[in-house]
Amino acid sequence: MYVTVKVDKDKCTGCKLCILTCPEANVITLNEDKKVCINSNRCKGCFLCVSVCPKKALKEGSV
Amino acid sequence: MTKEQCVSNPEYIFFDSPREKVFITGSEAVAEAVKRANVDMAIAYPITPQSESMHLIGDLYAQGYLKDYYRAENEFAVMAAIHGASLGGGRVFTATSGPGTLRAMEMFPVWAGSRQPIVCAFMCRGVSLPPSIQPENIEMAMLLDTGMIMFHAENAQDYFDMILKAYIIAEQPEVHLPIGIFADGFFVTHTRDLVMLPPEDLKLPEYDSTSAPVPTFDMETPPMRITRDPLLNKSNFISYAANASWHQEILAAAQRAKKHINHYLGGMIEISNPDAKILIAASGTAVSQSREAIKSLKEEGIDVGLVKVKSIRPFPTKEIISATENAELIVIPEFNAGGWLCREIKSCIDNNSRVLEGPRVFGGMTMPKELIMSEIKNAIKQKGLKV
Amino acid sequence: MSVRNITPVKEFEDILPKEYKDLVNKGPFNNKKSVDDLGTFKEIIEEHPHCAGCGVSLGIRLALASLPSPEDSLVVGTPGCSFFALSQSAVNYSNTAFGNQNAVATGLKRMLQIRYPDKHKDVIVMVGDGGIADIGLDLTLHSWFRKEKITTIMLDNEVYGNTGGQESGMSMKGRVLNMAPTGKKFDKIPVFDMAEVSGCVYGARVTVANPKKVGQVVRNAILIAREIGPTYVQIFTPCPTNMKFPPDQTIKIAKEAQKDQYSYKEFMTDEVAEYLKNI
Numbered sequence: 001m002y003v004t005v006k007v008d009k010d011k012c013t014g015c016k017l018c019i020l021t022c023p024e025a026n027v028i029t030l031n032e033d034k035k036v037c038i039n040s041n042r043c044k045g046c047f048l049c050v051s052v053c054p055k056k057a058l059k060e061g062s063v
Numbered sequence: 064m065t066k067e068q069c070v071s072n073p074e075y076i077f078f079d080s081p082r083e084k085v086f087i088t089g090s091e092a093v094a095e096a097v098k099r100a101n102v103d104m105a106i107a108y109p110i111t112p113q114s115e116s117m118h119l120i121g122d123l124y125a126q127g128y129l130k131d132y133y134r135a136e137n138e139f140a141v142m143a144a145i146h147g148a149s150l151g152g153g154r155v156f157t158a159t160s161g162p163g164t165l166r167a168m169e170m171f172p173v174w175a176g177s178r179q180p181i182v183c184a185f186m187c188r189g190v191s192l193p194p195s196i197q198p199e200n201i202e203m204a205m206l207l208d209t210g211m212i213m214f215h216a217e218n219a220q221d222y223f224d225m226i227l228k229a230y231i232i233a234e235q236p237e238v239h240l241p242i243g244i245f246a247d248g249f250f251v252t253h254t255r256d257l258v259m260l261p262p263e264d265l266k267l268p269e270y271d272s273t274s275a276p277v278p279t280f281d282m283e284t285p286p287m288r289i290t291r292d293p294l295l296n297k298s299n300f301i302s303y304a305a306n307a308s309w310h311q312e313i314l315a316a317a318q319r320a321k322k323h324i325n326h327y328l329g330g331m332i333e334i335s336n337p338d339a340k341i342l343i344a345a346s347g348t349a350v351s352q353s354r355e356a357i358k359s360l361k362e363e364g365i366d367v368g369l370v371k372v373k374s375i376r377p378f379p380t381k382e383i384i385s386a387t388e389n390a391e392l393i394v395i396p397e398f399n400a401g402g403w404l405c406r407e408i409k410s411c412i413d414n415n416s417r418v419l420e421g422p423r424v425f426g427g428m429t430m431p432k433e434l435i436m437s438e439i440k441n442a443i444k445q446k447g448l449k450v
Numbered sequence: 451m452s453v454r455n456i457t458p459v460k461e462f463e464d465i466l467p468k469e470y471k472d473l474v475n476k477g478p479f480n481n482k483k484s485v486d487d488l489g490t491f492k493e494i495i496e497e498h499p500h501c502a503g504c505g506v507s508l509g510i511r512l513a514l515a516s517l518p519s520p521e522d523s524l525v526v527g528t529p530g531c532s533f534f535a536l537s538q539s540a541v542n543y544s545n546t547a548f549g550n551q552n553a554v555a556t557g558l559k560r561m562l563q564i565r566y567p568d569k570h571k572d573v574i575v576m577v578g579d580g581g582i583a584d585i586g587l588d589l590t591l592h593s594w595f596r597k598e599k600i601t602t603i604m605l606d607n608e609v610y611g612n613t614g615g616q617e618s619g620m621s622m623k624g625r626v627l628n629m630a631p632t633g634k635k636f637d638k639i640p641v642f643d644m645a646e647v648s649g650c651v652y653g654a655r656v657t658v659a660n661p662k663k664v665g666q667v668v669r670n671a672i673l674i675a676r677e678i679g680p681t682y683v684q685i686f687t688p689c690p691t692n693m694k695f696p697p698d699q700t701i702k703i704a705k706e707a708q709k710d711q712y713s714y715k716e717f718m719t720d721e722v723a724e725y726l727k728n729i
Contacts, residue, residue: 019489020661021701023500023508030489046503046690046697103564106557130564135553136592143550143589147526147557150544152565155557169547177546280542281562282522282571283451287479288496290537291544 001062003045009035011057018049018058068128070101071265073231077224077327082259089251092219092258093158093184094119096226097128100182101266103153104131108141111196112248113160113186120156138163142170142183149179150280150291152272154230158184160248164202165190174241175210175313177292178277180233180270181241184226187347187398188248189426197427198247200347203375204403206243210313212320213375214328215346216246219256221373228327230267236274238320240313245375247348247398317377324374331379332372334386339368340448341439342390344383344408346372349396349430356435365450367394367439372404380411392442393418396435400425451521453480469496473540479521485665488515494540500531503697505687505704506578508658509605510535513576513685516665517541518672523572524562526555528581531611531689536576549586551575552593555600570676572601579606579620583639587619594648594680601675602650602682603668604641607689615692622711627692638711645682652678652722655715657686659704663714673729674722686712 014034022028027039028049040063050058071080076099087095093116097105105124107117124132131148135141138159148155159167164185174181187202189195206213214229216222222244229242246252272279278289324331336357343353350371357367370386372379387393387408395405395418402423409415422438424430443450457474458466472492473479483491494514500507510532517523524542527533528551536543546554555573562571575590582590582604590602609627610616617630619639626633645653652674654667664685671681688703690696695703708714718726 016489020485020512021508023502023504023511023700024497025493025495025511028489036489042497044502046700048503048508048698048700051698052701104557104561131560133596135556136588139550140553140589140592143546143553144557146546147544147554147559148561149557150554151558151561153561155561170550173546280524280544280558281565282524282542283455283566285456287451287456287521287542288538288540289542291542292546 002040004040004043004061004063005038005045005047005049006059006061007036007038008057008059011055012036013055015054017052017054021048021052023048068264068266070268073267076261076265076267077228080261080265082261085258085260086255087219087258088115088253088255089219089222089246090116090119090253092223093226094123095258095260095263096223097156098123098263099261099266100156100227100230101154101269102129102156104148105129105156106141106144106148107132107134107157108136108138108159108163110138110160110163112188112252113158113163116158116184116186116252138167139170142167145181145183146170146174146177146179149181150177152279152281154270156182158186160186161188161190161202165205168205171206171209171211171241173292176309178239178275178313178316179241180230180239182226182229182233183241183243184222185243185245186248186252187245195426198249198348199399199425199427200245200247201399201401201425203245204399204401207376207403210240210317211376212240212242212317214242214244214373215375216244216251217347217350217371218251220258222246222251223258223260225328227267232320232323232327234270234274235320235323236276238316238323239276240316240320245347250348321377328373330382331374331377332370332382332386334368334370336366336368337386338389339366340390341365341367341392341394341443341450342370342387343367343394343396343435344370344372344387344404345396346375346404347398349398352430352432353396353435355432356439359432360436360439365439365443378407378411383408384412387412391417391448392439392446394435394439394442395420396430397421397423398425398430399423453521477540478517483515484669485512485515485661494520495535496538498535498538500534501691501697503690503700505658505689505700506531506605506607506611507535508700509664509685509687510576512658512661512664513603513668514539514541516668517572518669519570519572522570523574524558526551526558526573526575528577528586529612530578530581531607532576532578532605549581550589551577551581551586552590552600552602556593556596556598559598559600572672572676574672575600575602576605578611579604579608580610580618583619583641591644591648594645594650597649597679599675600680601671602680604682604684605687606684607687607692609689609692611689611692642682642684642715646717650680650682652681652718653683653716655684655712657704657708657712659701659708667716670726674725678721678725
């Protein structure tokens with residue numbers, strides 16, 4: 001089991017703050033529906049994105 | 064303002080072109096070599112006895128022979144900037160001496176590890192043990208295992224030829240290693256000597272970085288995702304194996320340089336009177352002093368041969384074994400206290416009791432022929448050799 | 451280079467990894483991107499071994515996304531943590547001996563000017579605080595004195611990270627660290643102020659808590675270095691591992707620093723101000 005981040009698509013506004021805060025490249029991307037999407041295979045689980053999300057759309061989770 | 068130079072075949076410049084006899088210092092010979100070497104960039108930092116040669120190369124820049132030249136802040140910075148310039152795909156030159164060599168030490172294995180065909184002249188002098196600016200070549204001992212190819216020049220003619228030819232040897236795709244050309248400071252750099260020079264309107268073809276075994280660092284040579292000199296320090300077997308195999312490849316490249324050294328320098332060693340029972344093996348200025356001693360000993364009826372070691376790295380192990388096979392006394396005069404050439408030779412030949420360690424002079428002392436002669440005569444007496 | 455240089459021939463397309471094909475088709479080469487576009491294009495950094503929550507790797511990611519011409523950018527580094535992400539990037543990256551980066555960059559920049567007189571080849575130094583403020587301070591200052599047209603970026607985590615959390619010249623006074631068992635005895639080395647008096651024509655001091663600002667100043671610094679002279683950007687990139695805070699606090703720590711030692715600062719010459727008006 002790995003820690004990763006889950007996106008609540010209803011709350012995500014596509015502001016991209018999480019994308020600009022992630023220390024990994026191409027792990028959080030913006031979908032065509034303007035919602036963010038996490039590549040949980042490569043997420044290191046630092047939760048910096050969770051700490052900056054203004055809408056609390058990101059949550060700690062696991063796979 | 065530059066004299067028009069035309070690019071010529073290296074073989075023609077080295078072997079077939081007419082040569083003019085001039086009476087110049089070793090420092091001037093260095094500049095004459097750089098003038099004909101089609102060098103893009105040189106970087107200087109002053110130190111005795113190197114300074115004069117790099118002044119003259121500055122003049123070459125002012126005359127348009129080089130495309131860039133500057134005085135850097137210290138030798139470590141010089142060797143680092145020369146490395147950067149070489150990564151960028153051009154031909155470079157610099158020179159230093161003794162303490163400067165030690166100051167820049169960290170960069171020499173980097174050059175070799177990065178496979179840069181940098182040519183650097185070393186005008187050897189004492190280092191701080193205690194400080195001396197006088198001729199002495201102990202710094203060569205410290206560079207033996209940096210991965211660099213090393214030539215030891217006997218005189219100004221050697222210095223000129225070795226520097227010019229070093230570019231062509233270093234840039235062979237199967238070699239592609241830095242070459243250090245060493246001469247004993249003052250003795251070679253500050254004295255005038257007869258030197259035969261090819262015409263100054265000829266120059267070597269420019270360096271072609273696309274023939275290098277490593278990609279040029281210019282964002283034009285795929286792949287773009289390339290790290291030069293990677294830090295292979297991950298604690299796992301693959302990292303160790305990658306590092307070790309790269310290291311072995313550098314040593315192998317130096318071995319592959321042997322045939323080019325034989326071709327361009329006419330052999331890694333030079334032997335005269337190979338059948339003599341007493342041999343002097345020497346490199347650099349000690350060779351010239353030995354020649355004088357041999358002449359005088361001959362007049363006294365003592366027959367002595369000479370092995371001049373030109374290439375220190377790669378070391379001519381086989382050549383020295385066969386040259387010394389029948390010798391009963393091998394004398395190794397050196398301009399340093401450590402006796403590195405003696406150690407190198409002893410490590411490759413049988414029956415080391417044949418070796419007379421020295422004479423060695425240092426701290427600026429000269430090596431009169433009488434010193435070599437008396438050492439040889441003493442050894443003959445002690446060993447009871449028939450001459 | 452042109453993106454054609456790295457475009458595979460049809461026959462090889464199927465054996466190349468997806469990451470490579472993405473870089474050619476959706477990457478920033480010959481296709482201007484910025485920090486604002488992150489998340490919508492293939493970045494030039496691949497997976498790297500930096501710790502979770504690493505400020506340095508975030509700083510590198512933001513800086514590399516801001517390169518005005520990644521296809522003609524060359525990065526010179528020095529050993530340390532910054533190596534780990536930079537060596538996974540699709541630009542030429544050189545890493546030689548500790549502290550010599552600005553000298554290597556000098557030689558490289560000058561040689562590229564000789565070899566490509568009609569092109570801008572951006573040479574960017576990107577290293578940690580130890581490489582610039584301590585072991586490489588002399589070589590860094592001299593490259594500024596000489597007015598070398600290179601951009602120097604310090605990723606300041608206020609500690610030696612890769613060797614295990616030792617005091618650096620950029621550590622805060624009083625901080626207890628390895629090799630500073632009773633706390634650091636002197637202030638952060640004022641490298642930012644030294645840049646201004648040493649010949650840099652533009653300088654900016656930012657933190658990773660302000661990603662768009664990082665993108666803007668890095669881009670400006672590189673464009674100015676092309677035309678006018680040396681530029682310097684100092685980015686605060688906190689280190690959770692060695693400063694011993696939870697990895698999700700990196701941005702919070704950086705924000706706090708913005709009120710203290712990392713308030714936003716910028717300097718520029720009149721010539722630079724004029725130049726920035728026109729780009």
